[in-house]
Amino acid sequence: MFDFDVAIVGASLSGSAAAIELAAVGRVALFDKSTFPRRKACGEGLSAIGYRTLQELGIAIPAQRLFGYRIAQGDRNVTVSSQDGAFGVERRVLDAMVLDRASRAEGITTCLGEKVRGIELRDDRVIVSTGASRVVARHVIIADGAQSLTAKRLDVPTRQARRPRFAASTECETTSTFEHVQILVRPDFEVYVTPTRPGSVNISFVGDRASLGRLVSPDCVRAELNLVGELVGADFVLMEDPLGVGCLGPLSRTPVFGRALLAGDACETLDPICGMGMTHALLSGRSAGASLANVFRGESSWCLAAEQYRQAERSLARRLRGYSRGIHACVAGLPRISLLRFADRSGIASRLQTCSVRGGGVYGSLLNTVGAL
Numbered sequence: 001m002f003d004f005d006v007a008i009v010g011a012s013l014s015g016s017a018a019a020i021e022l023a024a025v026g027r028v029a030l031f032d033k034s035t036f037p038r039r040k041a042c043g044e045g046l047s048a049i050g051y052r053t054l055q056e057l058g059i060a061i062p063a064q065r066l067f068g069y070r071i072a073q074g075d076r077n078v079t080v081s082s083q084d085g086a087f088g089v090e091r092r093v094l095d096a097m098v099l100d101r102a103s104r105a106e107g108i109t110t111c112l113g114e115k116v117r118g119i120e121l122r123d124d125r126v127i128v129s130t131g132a133s134r135v136v137a138r139h140v141i142i143a144d145g146a147q148s149l150t151a152k153r154l155d156v157p158t159r160q161a162r163r164p165r166f167a168a169s170t171e172c173e174t175t176s177t178f179e180h181v182q183i184l185v186r187p188d189f190e191v192y193v194t195p196t197r198p199g200s201v202n203i204s205f206v207g208d209r210a211s212l213g214r215l216v217s218p219d220c221v222r223a224e225l226n227l228v229g230e231l232v233g234a235d236f237v238l239m240e241d242p243l244g245v246g247c248l249g250p251l252s253r254t255p256v257f258g259r260a261l262l263a264g265d266a267c268e269t270l271d272p273i274c275g276m277g278m279t280h281a282l283l284s285g286r287s288a289g290a291s292l293a294n295v296f297r298g299e300s301s302w303c304l305a306a307e308q309y310r311q312a313e314r315s316l317a318r319r320l321r322g323y324s325r326g327i328h329a330c331v332a333g334l335p336r337i338s339l340l341r342f343a344d345r346s347g348i349a350s351r352l353q354t355c356s357v358r359g360g361g362v363y364g365s366l367l368n369t370v371g372a373l
Ligand SMILES: Cc1cc2nc3c(=O)[nH]c(=O)nc-3n(C[C@H](O)[C@H](O)[C@H](O)COP(=O)(O)OP(=O)(O)OC[C@H]3O[C@@H](n4cnc5c(N)ncnc54)[C@H](O)[C@@H]3O)c2cc1C
Pocket: 009, 010, 011, 012, 013, 014, 015, 031, 032, 033, 034, 040, 041, 042, 043, 044, 045, 046, 047, 114, 115, 116, 117, 143, 144, 145, 146, 149, 150, 167, 168, 169, 204, 245, 248, 263, 264, 265, 266, 270, 272, 274, 275, 276, 277, 278, 279, 281
């Protein structure tokens, strides 16, 4: 009666991580509209937690070690150093490696280049259809990203907490080396410069639709890169057209809907400023896959597994949002900071410390903001 135990929509980080957890326990169909490797708009800064998660999954990603952020606004800047550090990674490589790990696992059928066009949730089954196939599964994991068409089709309730923002990202060559992610807070948008490998950086722009509108042509982007280069004291050579994306978070949807579990950005998007989106995708994907694996092993009922996933996902998203607020506080408080040290209570950034501030100002207001997390 069932073609598969689980259909997964989206084979990026969250979908592939979920599939890996289900390997050898259930029969899984893993769909993605793209074929891999492919480009994905992203700042490409991976947290230490995300990096460790990849190691646990047996994925050794080539990565550029980073030691925190250097945030600059006008002539003021602050360096936020993290003992754990972070890593610059190339999404094109990372996503293909995680998918490769999933597709080599027992029981996983990958269906790449197949866009899910229809989904039907019934009491006892899920029917997923693409142009090429129609499969009946016991459950579905929705992992098709922030703009989730699948969630929209199912009318999953969505909450957009803040005014949406827009982004564009691209790869550049450089002869400069950086140990920190450089964040430039410009009057109309933010610019993130993240080293991903020797001689290469990711540059992402985040702002409102109007402010990013001028980055449509490569000439405008080159002019902008020259300016960014002057501000951070580096040279950047554009290697590819920027990849644009609309409506960045924060957005959240219920993690459980009928027989569906939502994972990664389909469930919760985090502000890209915090660099925790990939980490959230990997962890929530694993958690969704592990919850269903418990059901197929006979160790849990579906109702119990669904409730456990709901609670685990909510608690994960809350902790990661706390981190995001800490970094936002640094950006917002920048004009008034001279020196601060803090540890956020979420446990995620417990060893995050701030030091090395130029530009002067009043000490303390940021400490209060972060202390209240
Ligand atoms: C500009 C920008 C900068 C960012 N910077 C960072 C950063 O520096 N650090 C960080 O950790 N995070 C960052 N993020 C967030 C991060 O990219 C996401 O959180 C992460 O990619 C979410 O992974 P996911 O697997 O949930 O979804 P995605 O990576 O979005 O993958 C969704 C997948 O679903 C597939 N799909 C979509 N629709 C269908 C369909 N109908 N049928 C089949 N397949 C479908 C897509 O092809 C895609 O492969 C950034 C995001 C943006 C936009």
